[in-house]
Amino acid sequence: MSRTLFTSRQGGDLKLSHQREILRASLSLPVLHFMKQSHSDTVLVVDGTGADFECDGLITNIKGVGLAALAADCMPITFSAAQWVGVAHVGRVGFIKGIAQKTVEMMRELGAGEIKATIGPSICGDCYEVSPQMYQEISEHFPAARTSNSRHALDLQRGVTFELEEMGVVVQNLNVCTLEDPNYFSFRRGAETERQAGLISL
Numbered sequence: 052m053s054r055t056l057f058t059s060r061q062g063g064d065l066k067l068s069h070q071r072e073i074l075r076a077s078l079s080l081p082v083l084h085f086m087k088q089s090h091s092d093t094v095l096v097v098d099g100t101g102a103d104f105e106c107d108g109l110i111t112n113i114k115g116v117g118l119a120a121l122a123a124d125c126m127p128i129t130f131s132a133a134q135w136v137g138v139a140h141v142g143r144v145g146f147i148k149g150i151a152q153k154t155v156e157m158m159r160e161l162g163a164g165e166i167k168a169t170i171g172p173s174i175c176g177d178c179y180e181v182s183p184q185m186y187q188e189i190s191e192h193f194p195a196a197r198t199s200n201s202r203h204a205l206d207l208q209r210g211v212t213f214e215l216e217e218m219g220v221v222v223q224n225l226n227v228c229t230l231e232d233p234n235y236f237s238f239r240r241g242a243e244t245e246r247q248a249g250l251i252s253l
Contacts, residue, residue: 176206
């Protein structure tokens with residue numbers, strides 16, 4: 052059985068490594084893996100060893116190995132199946148590259164059965180305005196992310212939900228907007244370095 056957690060904002064001046072160690076210990080996890088995220092389409096399988104994973108998706112089938120995705124407007128998405136769990140960092144670029152779908156594909160290649168995805172706190176379709184040109188380009192390829200031409204805001208939560216449900220994934224959206232909810236960090240609100248995390252483990 053897997054467990055999923057989405058952290059809210061945490062204050063303090065502790066070093067990043069210390070904050071991560073406190074989080075790991077608070078969850079009673081032997082290992083908690085983070086990623087060097089770069090809006091890529093790279094998904095890696097981890098076993099509790101190693102560090103500094105340069106990717107935007109992690110998968111494991113080892114009990115007690117926690118996986119984390121950091122975000123502050125992007126979507127932290129967790130994936131759970133009977134013997135496998137995964138996590139993905141999905142922003143606009145990662146959405147276009149299909150990082151969420153590739154995480155699911157790799158889990159299935161490794162034998163995962165029914166997969167449930169949970170979309171954590173992230174900017175909503177009412178708040179994520181982009182340039183008219185970017186809006187047109189993305190909405191042409193991903194119409195589920197479209198809102199209106201007058202507002203040219205992208206609904207990436209709805210877009211990724213559509214893509215995953217097309218793959219037969221059961222999707223739960225927590226429907227928390229990081230820009231609207233002050234309990235979460237938002238890059239657009241001015242949190243340029245702070246992040247919250249989406250975490251999952253078996």
